[in-house]
Amino acid sequence: MNKTIELNETPIRTSKNFNINNITLQNVPIPEHIENFENVTIINESSNIIINNSIKPYNLSYGLGSFLESQVKENANQTLNILVNGKSNNELIIEFDFDEDNLNLIENIQITAAENAKATIILTYKTIENIQAYHNSILRVKAENNANLNIIVVNLLNNDSYNFISIENELKEKANVHFTMVDFGGKNSITNYYSNLIGEEANNSLDSIYLGAEKQLFDLNYIGELYGKKSNMNIEVQGALKDSATKHFKGTIDFKKGCKKAKGNENESCMLLSDTAKSIALPVLLCSEEDVEGNHATSSGKIGEKELFYIMSRGFELKEARKIMVKAKFNTILENIKNEELKEEIIEQIDKKLD
Amino acid sequence: MKKTNIEEINRNIYDIKNKDEYEYKIKKGLTPEIISEISKQKNDPDWMREFRLKALDVYNSLELPTWGPDLSELNMDEIATYVRPKTNLNSSWDDVPEDIKNTFEQLGIPDAEKKSLAGVGAQYDSEVVYHSMKEELIKQGVIYTDMETAVREYPAMVKAHFMKCVPVYDHKFVALHGAVWSGGSFVYVPKGVKVDIPLQSYFRLNSPESGQFEHTLIIVDEGASLHFIEGCSxxxxxxxxxxxxxxxxxxxxxxxLRYSTIENWSKNMLNLNTKKAIVGKNAKMEWVSGSFGSKKSMLYPMSILNGEGSKTEFTGISFAGKGQNLDNGFKVVHNAPNTSSVVNAKSISKNGGTCTYRSLVKVSENAKNSKCSVSCESLMLDDISRSDTIPTNIIETDEVEFSHEAKIGKLSDKTIFYLMSRGLSEEDAKAMIVRGFAYPISKELPVEYAVEMNNLINLELQGAIG
Known part of the structure; x- marks a missing residue:
């Protein structure tokens, strides 16, 4: 069934003529029969992390919209409830591999970190055959007082696939949640990310890289609401677009009344590698508290001629020089990934996409 | 230090009301009959009457904005869209009726005309009551007149440009304007003529439950230059x-062209104004804007850089106090190669006021080698106010250098401490920082307007900080 869906509404509207308040996707192939999704591999299970399939129903504060939210609630073919009860030094890796027999993943994941718990959790999504995959996911994260979570989400789907992710975080006192998003795949890759920093000194960082080619469309709607005193939200987005790829970055940091001494920063930088790529940004700061510090910065442009010239003068061809520049831009964020094998795979993808 | 709260600031001259006397006031509401009657009262040519009626149809077909401040309190059935003052257009202040002349005198207009302006237009309610320009400019072929005269005397030029830059379909309130416009100024600066001293139009709305819909049309021909100042209260x-x-x-x-505005409408005014410039090859458009008044404001001046090498700058400040919601900003479209834009926007919110900076930067596919730099800073003076920044940036070419920066914050404790250690009181230190914050804008204004802006800031700051 092909369907037109309106999704990923921004928390505050601006002029309708700017076409940024939401996104309309035409002819989205919504799977009618959702089979089981079997290709799930869990690596490095630890005694401090319990995984079961029991998730209580809840409504998202934002999310991608009612249609996709209902699809997860009613038709999820993967439900994972991950409870982090203590400190885990191993990285928990969950791999979802799409192939002919596992085309559609409708997924509901909840990660709860108990007080003082600590873990790194990596979720990867890959197409391992030449198929059109469909991925619609809700990922909900609850971090109790002093919990420390490092979550890495890697989208390496092919460019025919559809990728929809809704993420919601709730951070209690002194909780620290660090998200790294690697967003490379999908004909359309649409992400809604919302953090509710309710606790004092709660700290949320979101580091995100995207790389678009052909006619890929990325719609990234990142929202942070700061309620807790001295809470801190940091959004760092680095991306590159080639061919006719398009990116919409919608970043909102909302300082709510009472979040005294809170800090919020968002920085988005887009490298344009062709004259038909499009970069659209809506970096929003909303503020109803006086005693805060909020900054945002966005920039777009092509790779600096001087830097390219320098690299090429060292014997590299233009294409290689461009790859080096993109990788250098992404490197600070890629450093968050300690798993060398995964990092190599991401770098390989960068090389492949920029060929 | 204790904060003192002043509920309602005495805005001195700005709040002086004249008796609601007029020669003609159209009945309230918006119907084709009312529009036809305005047209008849204004002695419009046929094309203008038809234009108005078509604009009314467009107005009725468009929705209210689904974003920005809530405009539900606006009831067009309660607004008289045309009020003709009890005087004709004059070219000498002596001929302007006493009460109207007094108002403009207290606003300092005739005095400024003598000292530092090349020409002045003054509108009272729906009609321009005074228009005059220095003889030497007339000799150079500069035209500066009220819009009605321009429609009659320069029909070809007006017809070719009127609502072509801002089409009635742009939004609902532009369509409304097209239907009921009255007054405003027309300026034509011929090729190569440099008008060194500014022209100024001042718009005063005296009549209660009414609207002002002036139309300003300025054509600065090839190689010419102009500084135009607009004031309103x-x-x-x-x-x-x-x-x-x-x-x-x-x-x-x-x-x-430099277009400067000091807007100080009263705090019961809905200011839904539209300003747009089309900029030709190697031409330059500068906007300087100070926004202090209005209950609600939605104002986003726009530059369309259609000519290769064209440039625009926007320097603006908004100051929102109690009960005010000022949703202001700037729009720029880069449509040609080697174009550049620089945006410097500031806002101050205090005493429960809301300031929003809303903007659009669009760099089109053919705007190769263009540059755009946007900086916006917001200052919150207390924790009951609000400050939002909502910029949209659309970049459609790789040959571009684009950057946008925004900051929100309060007065720096360190700076206050430093100034106090130099002998200033806390209140003076804070006022000095706010004036310093606004300085990049005030320095762009002619000196008497910079003084007026500083006075407005001082007035607005009374009781707001401490």
Whole structure:
């Protein structure tokens, strides 16, 4: 069934003529029969992390919209409830591999970190055959007082696939949640990310890289609401677009009344590698508290001629020089990934996409 | 230090009300009959009457904006869209009726005309009551007159430009303007003529429950230059007044135009104004804007850089106090190679006021080698106010250098401490920082307007900080 869906509404509207308040996707192939999704591999299970399939129903504060939210609630073919009860030094890796027999993943994941718990959790999504995959996911994260979570989400789907992710975080006192998003795949890759920093000194960082080619469309709607005193939200987005790829970055940091001494920063930088790529940004700061510090910065442009010239003068061809520049831009964020094998795979993808 | 709260600031001259005397006031509401009657009263040519009626149809077909401040309190059935003062257009202040002349004298207009202006237009309610320009400019072929005269005397030029830069379909209040416009200024600066001393139009709305819909059309021909100043104010009434003016600016190849505005409408005014400039090859358009008044404001001046090598700058400040919601900003479209834009926007919110900076930067596919730099800073003076920044940036070419920066914050404790250690009181230190914050804008204004802006800031700061 092909369907037109309106999704990923921004928390505050601006002029309708700017076409940024939401996104309309035409002819989205919504799977009618959702089979089981079997290709799930869990690596490095630890005694401090319990995984079961029991998730209580809840409504998202934002999310991608009612249609996709209902699809997860009613038709999820993967439900994972991950409870982090203590400190885990191993990285928990969950791999979802799409192939002919596992085309559609409708997924509901909840990660709860108990007080003082600590873990790194990596979720990867890959197409391992030449198929059109469909991925619609809700990922909900609850971090109790002093919990420390490092979550890495890697989208390496092919460019025919559809990728929809809704993420919601709730951070209690002194909780620290660090998200790294690697967003490379999908004909359309649409992400809604919302953090509710309710606790004092709660700290949320979101580091995100995207790389678009052909006619890929990325719609990234990142929202942070700061309620807790001295809470801190940091959004760092680095991306590159080639061919006719398009990116919409919608970043909102909302300082709510009472979040005294809170800090919020968002920085988005887009490298344009062709004259038909499009970069659209809506970096929003909303503020109803006086005693805060909020900054945002966005920039777009092509790779600096001087830097390219320098690299090429060292014997590299233009294409290689461009790859080096993109990788250098992404490197600070890629450093968050300690798993060398995964990092190599991401770098390989960068090389492949920029060929 | 204790904060003192002043509920309602005495805005001195700005709040002086004249008796609501007029020669003609159209009945309230918006119907084809009312529009035809305005047209008849104004002695419009046929094309203009038809234009108005078509604009009314467009108005009825468009929705209210689904974003920005809530405009539900606006009831067009309660607004008289045309009020003709009891005087004709005059070219000498002596001929202007006493009460109207007094108002403009207290606003300092005739005095400024003598000292530092090349020409002045003064509008009272719906009609321009005074227009005059220095003889030497007339000799150079500069035209500066009220819009009605321009429609009659320069029909070809007006017809070719009127609501072509801002089409009635742009949004609902532009369509409203097209239907009921009255007054405003027409300026034509011929090729190569440099008007060194500014022209100024001042708009005063005195009549309660009415609207002002002046139309400003400026054509700066090739290689010419102009500085145009617009001022506006109104006394405060309990019911809503509406301002939906329209400013269309044509800056032809190699020309330059600076358009400065000090807006100090009363705090019962809905200011839904539209301003747009089309900028030609190697031409320059500068906007300087100070926004202090209005209950609600939605104002986003726009530069369309259509000519290769064209440039625009926007320097603006908004200051929102109690009960005010100022949703202001800037729009720029880069449509040609080697174009550049620089945006410097500031806002101050205090005493429960809301400031929003809303903007659009669009760099089109053919705007190769263009540059755009946007900086916006917001200052919150207390924790009951609000400050939002909502910029949209659309970049459609790789040959571009684009950057946008925004900051929100409070007065720096360190700076206050430093100034106090130099002997200033806390209140003076804070006021000095706020004036310093606004300085990049005030320095762009002619000196008497910079003084007026500083006075307004001082007035607005009374009781707000401490």
């Amino acid at each position: 109104a006394p405060k009434y309990n019911k809503v007044n509406l301002h939906a003016g329209c400013v269309e600016l044509y800056v032809k190849d190699n020309a330059s």
